[in-house]
Amino acid sequence: MSENFEMVAKTFQGLEGVLSDELKELGAQDVQQGKRMVSFTGDKEMMYRANFCLHTALRVLKPIYKFRSADADDLYEKVKRFDWSTIMQATDTFAIDSTVYSESFRHSRFVTYRVKDAIADYFMEAEGRRPSIRLNAPDLRLDVHISGDEVTLSLDSSGEPLYKRGWRVAQTDAPINEVLAAGIIKLSGWHGQCNLVDPMCGSGTFLIEAALIAANINPGVYRNDFAFQRWSDYDPELYSKIYNDDSGEREFGYKIYGSDIAVQAVAIAEANVKSAGLGKMIEVRQQDLRELEEAPEKGYVITNPPYGERLRPDDIAGLYESIGQKLKKVFRGYQAWLITYDKELTSLIGLHPSVTYPLLNGDLECELREYVIFDGSYKDMKRAGGTLRNEGFRASDKDRGARRPFKETCGGDGDAESHDDGGKPRRRFDRDKKGRGERDGGKPRRFDRDKKGRVDRDDEQPRKPRRFDRNRDERDRRREQRREERHERHESLLDRDAFFHSDKFARQVLQHREPTLGKDAEVPIVRGRRKSWKRNDGSNENGNPSTAGDQ
Numbered sequence: 001m002s003e004n005f006e007m008v009a010k011t012f013q014g015l016e017g018v019l020s021d022e023l024k025e026l027g028a029q030d031v032q033q034g035k036r037m038v039s040f041t042g043d044k045e046m047m048y049r050a051n052f053c054l055h056t057a058l059r060v061l062k063p064i065y066k067f068r069s070a071d072a073d074d075l076y077e078k079v080k081r082f083d084w085s086t087i088m089q090a091t092d093t094f095a096i097d098s099t100v101y102s103e104s105f106r107h108s109r110f111v112t113y114r115v116k117d118a119i120a121d122y123f124m125e126a127e128g129r130r131p132s133i134r135l136n137a138p139d140l141r142l143d144v145h146i147s148g149d150e151v152t153l154s155l156d157s158s159g160e161p162l163y164k165r166g167w168r169v170a171q172t173d174a175p176i177n178e179v180l181a182a183g184i185i186k187l188s189g190w191h192g193q194c195n196l197v198d199p200m201c202g203s204g205t206f207l208i209e210a211a212l213i214a215a216n217i218n219p220g221v222y223r224n225d226f227a228f229q230r231w232s233d234y235d236p237e238l239y240s241k242i243y244n245d246d247s248g249e250r251e252f253g254y255k256i257y258g259s260d261i262a263v264q265a266v267a268i269a270e271a272n273v274k275s276a277g278l279g280k281m282i283e284v285r286q287q288d289l290r291e292l293e294e295a296p297e298k299g300y301v302i303t304n305p306p307y308g309e310r311l312r313p314d315d316i317a318g319l320y321e322s323i324g325q326k327l328k329k330v331f332r333g334y335q336a337w338l339i340t341y342d343k344e345l346t347s348l349i350g351l352h353p354s355v356t357y358p359l360l361n362g363d364l365e366c367e368l369r370e371y372v373i374f375d376g377s378y379k380d381m382k383r384a385g386g387t388l389r390n391e392g393f394r395a396s397d398k399d400r401g402a403r404r405p406f407k408e409t410c411g412g413d414g415d416a417e418s419h420d421d422g423g424k425p426r427r428r429f430d431r432d433k434k435g436r437g438e439r440d441g442g443k444p445r446r447f448d449r450d451k452k453g454r455v456d457r458d459d460e461q462p463r464k465p466r467r468f469d470r471n472r473d474e475r476d477r478r479r480e481q482r483r484e485e486r487h488e489r490h491e492s493l494l495d496r497d498a499f500f501h502s503d504k505f506a507r508q509v510l511q512h513r514e515p516t517l518g519k520d521a522e523v524p525i526v527r528g529r530r531k532s533w534k535r536n537d538g539s540n541e542n543g544n545p546s547t548a549g550d551q
Contacts, residue, residue: 002043004029006404008154009050009057010037014359014368015183019056022186026053032404039404044235047228048242051158052220055182055213058161061143061154066409068149070104072114075151079118087155087232090123093134097156098144105146115144115153139230150406159227166222167276170268172203176304176339180361182209182219184368187357188302188337192252195299197334199289199326201258204269204282206302211278214252222276252281257296259287290322298333307341307364317348324349327373336371354390 011019016033023031026049028040042050050060065082069075088094096115098108105111120130141156163179185206190196192214198206212219220226221243228234260266266286273282305323308316327336328351340346341364355370370390 002045004041004043006039006041006063007047007050007157008037008039008061008063009054010059010061011056012036012058012177012180012183012360014357015056015180015187018183018186019054022054022056023050026050034404044233045238045242047157048226048239051162051226051228052223052242053218054162055209055219056179056186058163058179059143059156059158060162062157063152063154065153066407067151068408069146069151070149072105072110075105075111076114076118078151079115079153080122082122082153084119084122085126088131088140090127090129090131092131092139094119094131094140094142095133095135095138096142096144098146100146102146102148104149111144111146115142141227155227155231157226157228157231159225159230160223162219164223165219166224167208167272168203169271169275170203172262172265172268174306175203176205176361178205178209178219180359181205181304182213184337184339184359185210185213185302187368188300188335188370190300190302192250192254195254195257195296197257197295197299197301197331198303199259199287199292199301200303200305201260201269201284202265202304204258204272204284206304207256207258207269207282207284208272208276208278210256210302211252211276211281214254214256214281216249254299255296256282258282258284259289259292260284261286261288289319289326292326292330295330295334301327301331301334301336301338303337304339307366308345316345320345320348321350324351327351327371331373334373336373337368338371339366339368341366355393357393 009019009023013036016036016038019038020031020033023038023040026046028042028046028050030039030041032039040046047060047062050057054060064087065079067078069078096112098111098115100106100108100111116133123130137159141159143154143156145152145154163177165178168178190210190213192210196210196214201207209219211217229236229239258269260269263286266284269284273279273284305319306316323338327334327349338346338349339359339361341361346367346369349371351371351373353369354372355368357368359366359368370393372390
C-alpha cells in the first residue's frame with residue numbers, strides 16, 4: 001500500500017464545502033476547507049481519483065516544499081537548496097504558476113522568474129546543463145503559492161485546468177465555467193431525482209454537467225491526459241483500474257431540457273451534447289423564454305441569465321420581469337436556482353428568495369438565489385407545513401475557512417540565519433534602520449536627495465538631459481506604431497469572434513459536428529467506459545494500435 005501525503009484541491013470561492021463533500025465521498029482523509037481550496041491527505045490512487053472524479057475542483061496539487069521567506073534573495077537561495085534531482089532531470093521541461101498574497105512579494109511574475117532561476121542554477125552547478133521552460137504540455141508543472149512569508153511549492157498533478165473537460169466543441173459569448181456550473185447544481189441539491197430545465201442554456205454547460213451528475217459519470221472520462229501521467233512514478237495499471245471503473249454509475253429516469261432564444265446557441269449546445277455522448281438524457285430546442293407556456297412535471301430550474309455586463313439584451317429589464325412571471329405561472333411547484341449579479345435587475349423578478357449565497361463568477365461578485373415556487377395559495381402551502389425559508393442550506397459549511405497549520409519542510413542549518421528568535425523571518429522594517437542607506441562612501445538614497453530628484457552638488461555644471469527626455473520624437477513614433485498594431489490585432493479578433501457566433505458557423509457546427517477529442521474519444525459513453533483507455537502508450541485494451549491523438 002502506497003504512503004499517504006498531503007494534497008490541495010483548488011476551487012472557486014463559495015464551492016469549498018461542495019468540494020469537501022466530494023472528497024469525503026471519494027475516501028479522502030483529514031479534509032480541511034480553506035479559501036478557494038480544500039486540503040486533504042491520501043495515496044497515489046486518491047490523487048488519480050481526485051483528478052478523474054471531482055466535478056468542482058480546478059486543480060489538484062501535491063505540496064513538496066514549504067518554508068518561510070521575506071525577500072527575493074532568500075527565496076532564491078531556499079528554492080535552490082531543494083534537491084530537485086529527486087523529482088526531475090536536466091533534460092525535462094517545466095512550467096511555473098505563481099500566486100502571491102504578500103507585502104514582500106508584490107509581483108507573481110517576478111516570483112516565477114526567481115524560482116525558475118533557482119532551479120536552472122541548481123542543475124547548472126550539479127550537471128552543467130539546465131532544464132528548459134515550456135508553457136504547453138511541460139514534463140513538470142510547478143505551483144508556487146506565497147501568503148505573507150509562507151511559501152509553498154507544489155507539483156501540479158492536473159496539467160490543464162480540470163474545468164477543461166474535453167467535451168466542448170464551441171461556445172457562445174460569456175459561457176459559465178464548467179466547475180462553477182457543477183458546483184451550482186450540487187449546491188441546489190439536484191442529483192437526478194427529477195427533471196431539470198435551463199431556459200437560457202447558451203452553449204449547454206448546465207445541461208451537460210447536470211447529466212454527468214445525474215448518471216454519476218466521472219468528468220475525467222473525456223480528458224486525453226493529466227500531468228501525473230508524465231511523472232516518473234506514473235502507474236498506468238492503477239489509472240486503468242480507475243478509468244474503467246463504472247460501478248458507481250446509475251441510470252437517469254428523467255430528462256434534462258434546455259432552450260435558448262438564439263439559433264446559433266442552440267446549434268452549439270446540440271453539438272456539445274453530441275460530443276459528450278449524452279443525447280439520450282438532454283433535449284435542446286430554440287425558444288424564447290417569454291413565449292414559454294408550459295413546463296415538464298415538477299422539477300428544478302437552474303439557469304444563468306445575462307447580467308448586462310458582457311451580454312446586453314435589448315430589453316434586459318423586461319427579460320428579468322419575464323423570468324419572474326414565468327416562474328410564477330409556468331414553473332409552479334418547481335425549485336428555481338439563478339446566479340445573478342445586478343441587484344436592481346434581480347429585484348425585477350418580484351420574488352423573495354429562500355437562499356442567497358455569495359459566489360464568484362470570474363471576477364464578478366454574484367449571488368446564487370433559490371426561489372421556491374409553491375403550487376396553490378400561500379396559505380395552503382403553510383397549512384401543509386411548507387416554508388419559503390431554507391435555514392439549513394449548507395449548514396455543514398460553518399467551518400469554511402479553517403486553515404491547516406503551516407509547517408516548514410526545508411530544514412538545514414542555513415535556515416537559522418534568516419530567522420529571529422521566534423522562528424519567524426525578519427521583516428524588512430525590523431532591520432537596523434541606521435544600517436540602511438547610510439553606508440560609508442555609499443550613494444545617497446532617493447529620500448536623501450532634494451525634492452527635484454537630484455543630489456546636491458558643489459559645482460554648478462548644467463545637468464545632463466535625463467534618459468526619458470532623449471529622442472522623444474522617436475519614442476512617440478514607436479508608441480503610435482504599437483498602438484496601430486494593437487488596433488489591427490483587435491479588429492482581426494473582433495472579426496474572428498463575429499464569425500464564431502454567426503449563423504454560418506452554427507450551421508457548420510451542425511453539419512460537421514467535429515469534436516475536439518481524438519478518434520478514440522468519439523466512441524459514445526457506455527456506462528462511462530470507452531473502448532480505448534491507453535491513450536499515451538499507443539495501444540488499446542485489445543492490444544491493437546490506438547488512434548489516440550489523431551485529430
